Amino acid sequence: MAEASIPVDIANPGQVFACLGFVEAAEVLLGNAQGGFDWRGPADVRFRMAARGDNDPVVRVLRFLDDATVTSFAPATSPHGTDRWEIQTKRDESRAFPFKDSGSDVLPARLSDGAGKDIEIDHWGDQRPQVRRDRLKFWAGAGGYPGAALARDALDLIRGRAADHACEPFALSAEQSSSFRFDWRRDYVPIDAGFSPNAHGEVVMRGYPIVELLAAVGLTNARPVRRERLEYRYGVAGLDSDDLYDPIFLRAALGTEKPPFPGMPFRPFTMRLDWPGQEGQAR
Template structure:
């Protein structure tokens, strides 16, 4: 089997969720896949993917994203707003009712391959882990992230393959999974949004579009464990696990000999929730 490795910051919840997303995406695109975390190397923690093909799974996933677009999914009896220009009608819908800002999406490439992303609209889960708010839609956020990935894929291709979770760029709105892109007016002394009308003063946050999009993919079948209001735990593991076992392992619910657990909080920035860096609980 082929093993591919990338660096990961285990205290960044968005990066860990994105690693789960890479595992889910690898299985969807390449077939059977397993993953583990290795926190022993002196150079820093690593995330490893093992597949049955000779292809680099990280490269395959990034190539898919660089060729994909986000299409909204709407229920058949819903009056689609005119601002939603590209959509597909679903026979079943995950939420009790449709909301233009949180419609499920499918990522579809030019060959027709597609994957459903809908965790923010999952009516069957108490904690949907939807962090963004306002008038932004999941479709717009995803397409914004995809456009950034296309740019990085063409201009910083080698760096993106070597360290996909740490190639950063300035971004507008996001899903709010990467704490490097989080800000609060109380902390910085002013609101970045207030400067958007002044091009000379306009500022944008810097984060990873790969983390933002792959974290959303990772949350499709897994969640961090909720400890209290806006406080969560996640775990990383050292055993090779397929997606079906990695999902409960992420929440710390899978008994494993070697695992590390981390706690993190969600802070508030207006109506948005933002991910804070995590603190490790144990030291195996």
């Protein structure tokens, strides 16, 4: 097992989701992935992870992003697709689609590296009210712009640069006009900021595309709990030794307000949103 660690701000929900994304991606790419948040050194909070083999799991995931391309997939009989945005839509003949086919904007995206490794992102279409499983789709009002296109745009911003930032991947920034809205270092609420950057052509927002991409991956198997319309709760699984957790415990911690098992170091957080524009549209 090879191990690695990266700095993380656990009060930034996008970075927490992205840490889970590192583990989910490493599970696909390497196998036997584990991880945990280590705040035993308060001045240097880190996410530690490990995976099968001798390859640094952080570097392996970032190299995958450096090489990845995006396609979407839809049911064989679906009228929806993403060709309009220059993203190929593959037709799924299996009849086992992950959720209701409701539009091009929420078609699942598949990241592929050309070497037979695929990572799928589909949280934005998966909503299960009966189990309070929210889809965390925070973008809207972009002319039906699909999640697959947002993933493609983020990859274009980091291509060839991601692995070079393995020591601090969440610090890689780029001029980013649109995103999944997971890392709020880029985003804003105009009424709070006092102006709208969209009205000033000389103002360009800088985003954090690695956070955005891996946060989307990290929500594959776990979601925060939605308490109210604009409020979520998420939990962070801490370490009290060098033993790391299997993914199931990190997933369980994210969606609960108590530690998954007694004695686990654990911190709950509240995530409050607001309407950036028209109420009821994007959050």
